[in-house]
Amino acid sequence: MTDKLDKAPAPAPGPAPAPYEAIKAIPVRHYGRWVSAVVVIALLGWLGYAFSQGNVMWSTVGDKLLDTSVLSGLWHTVLISVVSMALGLVLGVLFAVMRLSKNPVTGGVAWLYIWFFRGTPVYVQLLMWFNLALIFPVLNLGPIYKNNMVDVMSPFVVALLGLGLNEGAYMAEIVRAGIQSVDEGQTEASHALGMTSTQTMRRVVLPQAMRVIIPPTGNEFINMLKTSSLVSAVQYVDLLRATSNIGSAAGAVMEMYFVASVWYLVLTSIFSVGQFYLERRYARGSLRSLPLTPWQRIRANLAGFSNRGGNPA
Template identity: 85%
Template sequence: MTTADFEQGPAGTPPAGPPAAGTRSDTPYEAIRAIPVRHYGRWVAAVVVVLLLVWLAYAFSQGDIIWNTVGDKLFDHTVITGVGHTILISVCSMALGLVLGVVFAVMRLSKNPVTGGVAWLYIWFFRGTPVYVQLLMWFNLSLIFPVINLGPVYKNNTVDVMTPFLVALLGLGLNEGAYMAEIVRAGIQSVDEGQTEAAHALGMTGGRTMARIVLPQAMRVIIPPTGNEFINMLKTSSLVSVVQYTELLRATSDIGNSTTAVMEMYFVASIWYLVLTSVFSVGQFYLERRYARGSLRSLPLTPWQKVRANLSTLRRPKVAV
């Protein structure tokens, strides 16, 4: 650059030139209006869904349904007792399935061919046959074993031992144990083998390593499908009505058969199943969120946070830059 590029000012003043770096110009910049992109397809889809829901509600309102009966029987004593029995058999069966799942998953991963083979046979049988058939087999066990004889330890008639609750517990719990065994096995195998090697190098036994090192880390993988299995168990428990266990479906069916309000009582049962699955789904979400700490950059939004985020997007504020 030469001196001709600048105009000389008065004596003692620096030459005129471009503004120095970091200085502000006297000319203000016009504010930029950032307009968010509008997704019209989302609004069209929302309108279509709302119209379908309105049409469905209108169709049910025109049906020959006595809705007062649904409201009156929703909190009936027999129905509430059936709800309690449903929760009881689901929790007990899930607890039994979880214990069996951990045991048979460890057996399946064992280097002992006998324990590994027995675990594989158990999973193969109970996953390969319908739970409805298994319930019927336990219910009719007295046809092939009239008496349960354990020698001097215990002896009794099979009919007296196999109560409806025990039949339901064995049918659901043993079947669930086969699925939980595969879930737990996948969780154990998701833990890096270096964790086990490091624990063994410190002198920890195999059982202690499994209980204190492997299983706690495998919980992140085990928890989500376990929650899904429990919610599925709540619905599968309706099958135990076939073995004379009075849970929610059987309780509502008995009322419906005696009052001829069959469909109304099915609606009552459906409402309670939706309530139970919704409550436990919320619990599953927060449990998964707790075990996700440390493995995700940001935790999933809670339902209330999602609502606030969706409401904030509807306001569409104007952004000035």
């Protein structure tokens, strides 16, 4: 019986299934995109035509871009921005910790500092520091230091205090928000391991808070870079002051403003790229996939165009 079953013929194969018809994907027509592109190109062309009709000496703009006075002012702008931002960051961390302290005195002092410097314009603060000698002719710190206030308040010191103290108030709120974004369980676990409050803040809380602190800090620095143009009012020879001096002497005021604008755009672009890579670094561990770098985006776009060209359908 078993042998008969083993020798039974196999069932005849059925007819082969008919192949599926290939799907023809018809792209959706986006006429609005073409219309908006034409409108934007027309507006850009109109803007270029308007500038071409203006009485602008473009050769002066090109000649003065690398002028020694302009480059010196550019260096002073970068210097005062970086130093003021460093001062603001240190003050921001200090006053943020003071604001979160359970001590009512330190918390009250931090609140007053933030309230004053956020509530008054930077330009007013710069003028107050610049004219401080009117009410304090001599800076007298007893046996430590004594000098005329006019000599102490040099244009660089005035610019540093005006920008740095103002930035510290904004950074204090940014750092405070970053610290509060860290779960309280992290602090409790650190204390359970025997860490002090200072060690917990330095080793546990701040490293995790950097993910929240870095993006607005980068924006604040770029804003500081542009706000630094106000220091020309207190005799600090920054980029705007240097270009304005040349423009007044050479009779090319608008041309030198164009020169200053070009350099400000260059600086903000460079620091924006640095901010991107810094944010990307601190995003590791919180995102499943890191954002593409500019070079990776270019390669992806080129690959997409090449694939479309090879696909006539």
